Amino acid sequence: MTLPIYQVDAFTAQLFKGNPAAVVPLESWLSKEEMLHIAAENNLAETAFFVKSSVDYELKWFTPLVEIDLCGHATVATAKVLYDHLGYSESEIRFQTNSGLLTVRKDGKKYTLNFPANVPYAESTPEGLLEYLGVGKALEVLKGRTNDYLVVLKSEAEVAALTPDFRALKSVNARGIIVTAKGDEADFVSRFFGPAVGVDEDPVTGSAHTVLVPYWAEKLGKSELFARQISKRGGELWVKLLGNRVEMSGEAVMYLKGEIFLP
Known part of the structure; x- marks a missing residue:
């Protein structure tokens, strides 16, 4: 066959x-x-x-x-x-x-x-999450209904510099961890880590943007945005919030x- x-x-x-x-x-x-x-x-x-x-x-x-x-x-x-x-x-x-x-x-x-759309909501930070990511402090930690945590940092440089402990991060009860910040040239940047589902770092994650777009649309006060996922391979998305739907x-x-x- x-x-x-x-x-x-x-x-x-x-x-x-x-x-x-x-x-x-x-x-x-x-x-x-x-x-x-x-x-x-x-x-x-x-x-x-x-x-x-x-x-x-x-x-x-x-x-x-x-x-x-x-x-x-x-x-x-x-x-x-x-x-x-x-x-x-x-x-x-x-x-x-x-x-x-x-x-x-x-x-x-x-x-x-x-x-x-997957509007993130306030959630307590799982024990060890920031430590496993190598983050001293986050601006916010939220969660989407897809069982992804959203960790918001101060700068694109902080997101780019992350070197997570993937073995430890795998113990967090989540499909994945989205880390994001306002972008230097893009409206926002992100990275996505999913060691619990067999993907230490996903290069460009469409499903993560169902969480990211509602969050940044509200923060930046606009419904159309340009996003970059700043993994090693990198990727670009033109995104739009349409009520309870997201276009990417x-x-x-x-x-x-x-x-x-x-x-």
Whole structure:
């Protein structure tokens, strides 16, 4: 049995930048165990699998360790595969997911996601969190309903300089840790750490921006913002708050196309 596989660098216009994701189109669903094996073998932050339904597409995402409920960059990667390689030509793609209906439209070179907003709320700081991050003091520590903590620092330089203790950070009961600050050139910057789900640092994290956009839209008093995720690979997002939804736009670059051989 063979399956097609694509690899796409998302939220970037440059190859070897942004966030790489694998995309596996399916005629029908594999078992969860098989999809986890493929994701672990790919050893990327996310592998997306999709199946055409009668009207929409069903979409699932896996890290090397677990299935997750929301992923932005692998959704961008999936949209690029559909539009540029599988002949999709409608103005919008509808994905049915564990997080409900998600849509993507192509705007020139950019792919625009429409995701539910995830307004962060005040939460006590887990024991050891700041220490494991290597942070002396945070301006705020909040939490999103995706079980991500949002740690706000004073400057972009502080965010860029972080060298977390990933083994210790893995013990924090959270999907991931978003660290952010007002940007020097961008409206805001961020990094995302998810050792508990098998991703020490995610290069560019669309789902984190469902938390970041409502936070910074309120802080900066505007609904349209430009964001940078300042990981080693780096990525750029043009984002917009639309009531209880968040739009995120970014480019994507195809890296490879191949085949998976299954027994």
